[in-house]
Amino acid sequence: MIVNIDQNQCAGCGICGDICPRHILETIIQNDEKNIIVSPERSHLCLKCGHCVAVCPSSCIMVDGLKSEEFFPFRESGIHSDQLVSLFSQRRSIRRYKNKRISRNIIHQIVEAAQRSPTGTASKSTGVIVVDNPQILAIFSDHVYKLYEDLEKNLKNPIARFIIKRKIGPKMFRTLQDFVMLGMQWYIHWYKQGKSNEILRDCPALMLFHSPIFEPMSAGNCLVSAFHSIMMAQVLGIGTCFNDLIPPACNMVPEIRNLLDLPEDREVYASITMGYSKYRFKQMPQRKLAEFRYIDSFGGGSNR
Numbered sequence: 001m002i003v004n005i006d007q008n009q010c011a012g013c014g015i016c017g018d019i020c021p022r023h024i025l026e027t028i029i030q031n032d033e034k035n036i037i038v039s040p041e042r043s044h045l046c047l048k049c050g051h052c053v054a055v056c057p058s059s060c061i062m063v064d065g066l067k068s069e070e071f072f073p074f075r076e077s078g079i080h081s082d083q084l085v086s087l088f089s090q091r092r093s094i095r096r097y098k099n100k101r102i103s104r105n106i107i108h109q110i111v112e113a114a115q116r117s118p119t120g121t122a123s124k125s126t127g128v129i130v131v132d133n134p135q136i137l138a139i140f141s142d143h144v145y146k147l148y149e150d151l152e153k154n155l156k157n158p159i160a161r162f163i164i165k166r167k168i169g170p171k172m173f174r175t176l177q178d179f180v181m182l183g184m185q186w187y188i189h190w191y192k193q194g195k196s197n198e199i200l201r202d203c204p205a206l207m208l209f210h211s212p213i214f215e216p217m218s219a220g221n222c223l224v225s226a227f228h229s230i231m232m233a234q235v236l237g238i239g240t241c242f243n244d245l246i247p248p249a250c251n252m253v254p255e256i257r258n259l260l261d262l263p264e265d266r267e268v269y270a271s272i273t274m275g276y277s278k279y280r281f282k283q284m285p286q287r288k289l290a291e292f293r294y295i296d297s298f299g300g301g302s303n304r
Helices: 015-019 051-055 081-090 104-115 134-155 158-168 170-192 218-235 246-252 254-260
Strands: 003-005 025-030 033-038 061-063 127-131 205-212 239-242 266-275
Touching: 003 033, 015 025, 015 051, 051 061, 081 218, 104 127, 104 205, 104 218, 127 134, 134 158, 134 170, 134 246, 134 254, 158 170, 205 218, 205 246, 218 239, 218 266, 246 254, 246 266
Parallel strands: none
Antiparallel strands: 003 061, 025 033, 127 205, 205 266, 239 266
16 A cells, blocks of 8 residues: 555544545545545555645554655744735846856755745656856857757748748747747847857856656646745845746757756756846836636626
């Protein structure tokens, strides 16, 4: 059995079965007493999420592969809602960094925040790679720009453009052509002239989030982990910026995969540049949703 219950300690409350995503644990009545058992039909579906262990008031559940020392007592965060909203409001994407190295002690704290992020399948499959060596970042940049320079040339060729569109689909192709490459032609131009690095932004550290290709929630897991990281970085005074230009290069360019020692069965799904902001923001612009409403009737009526 993947899940084991100490029946001598179990109070038969049934909370574990109620909270289990796949109801591996279920309550049965035996001799007018409630007993919790592991469902023989669903035991193999256990995600090893640890919910049952974490919620059990009697601490009588054990799950194979989960050690008791991996669990710690729940504590209230002490963070008020207005404090959290303020943190979200003040966070800006930083695209100009000081020429100042981030200590690895700070990077470890940011990685710890990534480690605390939840996953869609309760897996521990998300990996993090940090590149903070200037020489390696320079080599990395050369390969990334080479990829986009070749892509720019291919998009000017009708046959190559047709093949690219078929491969990535019309939606992604439109984003590539009408958004990404409009700025990229200038990025390449400035990089070749030695004026600036508009992809890595001369960041002192690059953080990459990777996951197995066949992990059901790979992209989502990496994005959540990256979000945890940027918010921890904000608290620590480190600026960050999500960068969607970098993951495709990590996955498609053999030289970069070798540089990162990225296994064949894994891909990078999210990346953030990190560093101390070169400039200080004095004001916070308002951010708004395109829409917010409730559906209160079958006719689509709503209250805002």
